[in-house]
Amino acid sequence: MSIWFLFNFILLVWAVWNVAAGFSSNTPYLHILLGFTGFLLFLFNWTRNAVFSTIRNIGDRQKKIRLAQFSKRIRPYHRYVGTGALIIILLHGFLVIDHYTFDLSNMKILTGSIAAFNLLCLVLSGWYRLLIDPRLKIRKLHIGLGISMFVLIIIHFIF
Template sequence: MSFWFLLNAALLIWAIWNVTAGLSIHTEYIHILLGFTGFLFFIFNWTRNAVFSTIRNVESRDTKVKLAGMSKKIRPYHRWTGRAALFIILLHGIFIINLYSFDLTNMKILTGFLASVNLLILVLSGWYRLLIDSSLKIRKLHIRLGISMFIFVGLHFIF
């Protein structure tokens, strides 16, 4: 099992914890549910990184073949779940701005804004890679944006 599987699982558990805590104290909670749904789409896509990491590190050929086959089946949906995550997160942001205003001195709003900008660039880089340039440079950019997205989401949960 990849180190990323453990990190993804920890972030998912942390997200569930934050959502249940948020639902218990807020009277309006559509923004929480939208944020969590967008997060689920992101973490679904980001788990592919854990699958690829496991493929690179596992010694059993059967396991590699099984994981590669699973990843190949999910690949056509990868770009659409990324777009869905972006759309849902933008709706989450609209609800947040309506409730709390756009105040970048608030760390929760700042980290959410940075995560949403990062997600936009992540989605655009994925489509750019698919349609225009599938070079190693763009692939590495896409992966690094995924890692930074993971970090921004973690920071968003902290604040």
Template sequence: MSIWFLLNGALVIWAAWNVVQSLAVHSVHHHILLGFAGFLLFIFNWTRNAVFATIRKVDDRAVKIKLARFSKKIMPYHRWIGTLSFVLIALHALTVIHLYGFNPGSMKILTGLLASVNLFILVLSGWYSQLIRHNLKSRRVHIGLGISMFILTALHLYF
């Protein structure tokens, strides 16, 4: 099993914990639920990275085939799930700005803004790779953006 499965699982548990705590404190919940739904779609897509890392490390051919078949079934929906994730995160951001205003001095707002921009570029790079040019460089850019999205999401949860 890849370390990414453990990191993704830890981030999901941490995010769920934050959501439960936030639902107890806030009287308006839809911005929290929009953000969590977008996060879950992102982490579902990002888990494909863990699947590929596991395929590379596992020696058992049957496990490799099983994981590759699973990934192949998900692939046609990967870009659409990422796009829907971005739409939900954008709605989350708009709702937060509407409810609380835009305060660029807040680390929560700043990390959320950086994560949103990163997610937008991540989605664009995925569509670029599908529609225009799929090569090693675009794949590496896409994976790098995914890693930075993971880190920015963790920072957003922290603040």
């Protein structure tokens, strides 16, 4: 298995812990649920990276075939899940700004704004690659934006 499965699992557990801790100490807010839902959609799409990494690194041909068939079934939904994640995260951001005001000196809002912009670029690069230019250069950009999104989510959770 790929190390990305472990990273994804750790981040998922951390997110569930943060949301549960937030709900135990505060009134459940819609913006928290939207942020968590958007995160789950991103993580669903990002797990494909772990699947592809596993396919490249394992020697068992039957496992490679099973994982490739699984990924092929998920592929048609990948772009719509990513677009849905973007829409939900933008709603999350609007509700946060409505509730707390837009203040870039607040690290949570700053990191969330950077992550939202990165997610916008990630989704646009995915659609661009599908509809206009499927070159390797765009694919590498898309994967790089996905990795940076993963890191930005971690930073957003820290603050």
